[in-house]
Amino acid sequence: MQRSPAVYRPAWVGLIAGRRSDRKSPVELIATATSVFTRTPVAEASGLSTGRLGRWTDGVGAMRADRWTFAEYWREHNKQVLAQVAETGDPVWVVLGDSTAQGLGAPLPKGGYVGQTLRQLRERTGQRWQVLNLSVSGALIRDVLGSQLPAIPQAPALVTCGVGANDIFYSTPAKLFSDMRTLLAEVPGGTVLLDLPLPFGVWGIVGRMSVPYITRINRVIYELAAERNLPVAHVSANFIPPWPGKFSVDSFHPSQDGYRDWTRALLAAIPAPVPAA
Numbered sequence: 001m002q003r004s005p006a007v008y009r010p011a012w013v014g015l016i017a018g019r020r021s022d023r024k025s026p027v028e029l030i031a032t033a034t035s036v037f038t039r040t041p042v043a044e045a046s047g048l049s050t051g052r053l054g055r056w057t058d059g060v061g062a063m064r065a066d067r068w069t070f071a072e073y074w075r076e077h078n079k080q081v082l083a084q085v086a087e088t089g090d091p092v093w094v095v096l097g098d099s100t101a102q103g104l105g106a107p108l109p110k111g112g113y114v115g116q117t118l119r120q121l122r123e124r125t126g127q128r129w130q131v132l133n134l135s136v137s138g139a140l141i142r143d144v145l146g147s148q149l150p151a152i153p154q155a156p157a158l159v160t161c162g163v164g165a166n167d168i169f170y171s172t173p174a175k176l177f178s179d180m181r182t183l184l185a186e187v188p189g190g191t192v193l194l195d196l197p198l199p200f201g202v203w204g205i206v207g208r209m210s211v212p213y214i215t216r217i218n219r220v221i222y223e224l225a226a227e228r229n230l231p232v233a234h235v236s237a238n239f240i241p242p243w244p245g246k247f248s249v250d251s252f253h254p255s256q257d258g259y260r261d262w263t264r265a266l267l268a269a270i271p272a273p274v275p276a277a
Helices: 011-017 026-038 041-046 052-088 113-125 141-151 173-186 204-228 256-269
Strands: 092-097 130-133 158-162 192-194
Touching (some): 052 130, 092 113, 092 141, 113 130, 113 256, 141 173, 173 204
Parallel strands (some): 092 158, 158 192
């Protein structure tokens, strides 16, 4: 199937936002700009640099450092899994997606929804499930199409895919919906899709303004998934208020407690019993 062309943006956008694995999330861009102000003498004199705003920008910086640590963890993990399953024949779960699939926001990589769901899968089935996590922080839909889908090994027992949040900032609506249609036409049969969380009561007016657009994206996911009879994990119906404790220090990624809601949504969508490899 012919790929839709990439969106080309001015060079300065790439310099500020980064590209591919170095791509900054929207909250990182805002925090970077804010941190410039919090370092000024005026901000220091007023206490902003050490107040809530300063702590938030520090949290975003810490989260950006975590993305490299988490990515290295999953790279080494994947190497071990590929070597192990070749000998044991354990069922393999392949994960496609962005920073949420990396577990960013949890204290450790396994604290995200992937690690939590893996434990539940093993308990539910009594099988020694292995996870191959192909996700990349900052990934767009077209990144999943271009690099993650081709890396899926032959005949995995389960594939899940959660992506699209970063495209809200980096892609035009036309590009986002075009890429989403292409992705949902190309994922393997039986792939479990994750919809996007709805930021009701989060991020003030920005969150409220984004809800209609995200709702529209989810509607497209549901419609396209229904055409191929693909299960959908309704993160939007599970990751809900009350919000305290459900977000990490960057107030953007879920915390380990927040990922518990994502895990519940995913487990409800995975067919039972899950087919063995």
